[in-house]
Amino acid sequence: MTIDAEALQALHAFLPDAKADALRPLGEGLINRTFRAETPDGAGYVLQKVNTAVFPDPEAVMRNTLRVTDWMREKLRREGKDPARRVPEFLPDTEGSYLYYTEERSVWRCSRLISGARAHTTLSDPRLLYEAGRGYGEFQRLLDGFPAQELAEVLPGFHDTRKRFEQFLRAAEEDVAGRAADCEAEIRFLREREDFAGTVVSLLERRALPLRVTHNDTKLSNVLLDDETGEAVCVIDLDTVMPGTVLYDFGDAIRTGAASTAEDDPDLSRMRFLPDYCDAFREGFLERCGGILTPAERENLPLGARIIVFEQALRFLTDYLAGDVYYQTRYPRHNLVRARTQLRLFVQLPE
Ligand code: GN1
Numbered sequence: 479m480t481i482d483a484e485a486l487q488a489l490h491a492f493l494p495d496a497k498a499d500a501l502r503p504l505g506e507g508l509i510n511r512t513f514r515a516e517t518p519d520g521a522g523y524v525l526q527k528v529n530t531a532v533f534p535d536p537e538a539v540m541r542n543t544l545r546v547t548d549w550m551r552e553k554l555r556r557e558g559k560d561p562a563r564r565v566p567e568f569l570p571d572t573e574g575s576y577l578y579y580t581e582e583r584s585v586w587r588c589s590r591l592i593s594g595a596r597a598h599t600t601l602s603d604p605r606l607l608y609e610a611g612r613g614y615g616e617f618q619r620l621l622d623g624f625p626a627q628e629l630a631e632v633l634p635g636f637h638d639t640r641k642r643f644e645q646f647l648r649a650a651e652e653d654v655a656g657r658a659a660d661c662e663a664e665i666r667f668l669r670e671r672e673d674f675a676g677t678v679v680s681l682l683e684r685r686a687l688p689l690r691v692t693h694n695d696t697k698l699s700n701v702l703l704d705d706e707t708g709e710a711v712c713v714i715d716l717d718t719v720m721p722g723t724v725l726y727d728f729g730d731a732i733r734t735g736a737a738s739t740a741e742d743d744p745d746l747s748r749m750r751f752l753p754d755y756c757d758a759f760r761e762g763f764l765e766r767c768g769g770i771l772t773p774a775e776r777e778n779l780p781l782g783a784r785i786i787v788f789e790q791a792l793r794f795l796t797d798y799l800a801g802d803v804y805y806q807t808r809y810p811r812h813n814l815v816r817a818r819t820q821l822r823l824f825v826q827l828p829e
């Protein structure tokens with residue numbers, strides 16, 4: 479069955495009176511397939527096919543998502559605020575389940591589209607980074623106190639950079655796609671930094687950093703900004719919500735938000751770290767959640783950016799070496815291009 483036929487089947491399961499001709503692809507995620515849908519009353523929805531090769535237990539992903547969104551909604555209500563545009567809201571299908579399985583066993587879910595707000599992949603104004611910082615800071619603030627250990631670890635070791643390093647070494651050694659010769663310099667650069675790979679994991683093991691609920695994929699495009707005011711409205715893409723450290727969420731936002739170009743820009747000279755964007759994000763972030771962070775968390779935020787950019791370089795290069803088995807790619811060297819931008823950014827980040 480084609481993806482469009484599957485999407486239509488899912489659409490009818492969640493929204494029986496939706497307009498089939500209004501189904502359109504949405505967003506630029508590298509893992510799930512996302513569509514936008516509409517009902518005759520003009521309401522918008524997001525229909526998404528969950529990539530079960532990446533998320534083998536979609537039921538656990540959905541349980542995590544519902545627990546976290548319920549918790550945030552409840553907290554906002556207690557504070558007298560309307561959660562409608564601030565928290566993603568998932569809908570049950572006509573049989574009452576939040577995941578719909580097509581005849582071919584592909585897995586779908588549906589949420590309300592948040593109107594009047596959009597995702598940005600790059601921003602041209604540091605003021606908007608301040609807003610993005612407030613958005614992710616608010617996410618941390620709302621989830622402070624949530625029992626992190628009760629969430630399923632849907633992708634075990636997701637930000638375990640030590641483990642990522644081992645996987646990279648293995649991929650370079652096995653060289654199944656015959657590509658190691660194309661990236662000798664990158665492989666060498668990473669290998670020389672094996673000790674760095676373990677820094678944040680060690681801090682967590684020593685309990686020098688507390689375990690929190692973290693989003694774990696806080697790229698700039700996962701916080702929606704209001705079309706008119708530019709204010710952060712809502713944090714989306716909650717698949718990877720798991721126990722972690724706030725360093726990861728700060729770091730991934732800097733990786734994408736304080737970078738001058740896209741993660742797959744083939745012209746490396748265009749990749750620059752933007753210190754004023756980083757400062758603006760940090761200001762907004764700490765404004766919302768600074769009060770709940772420990773001194774060690776605050777001090778180590780820059781380390782969060784370095785570790786996540788390093789890890790992302792490892793992950794892209796590992797996938798390149800493995801023959802593009804994880805990330806969607808549009809051309810053969812796409813993952814190599816991505817790894818190179820990350821390394822170019824990494825060397826510019828302040829310690
Ligand atoms: C993937 O699919 P998307 O774009 O939300 C990946 C992130 C990476 C990102 C790089 C589950 O996220 O960890 O940072 O690509 N998500 C997963 O663009 O691996």
Ligand code: MG
Binds near residue numbers: 507509
């Ligand atoms: Mg994601």
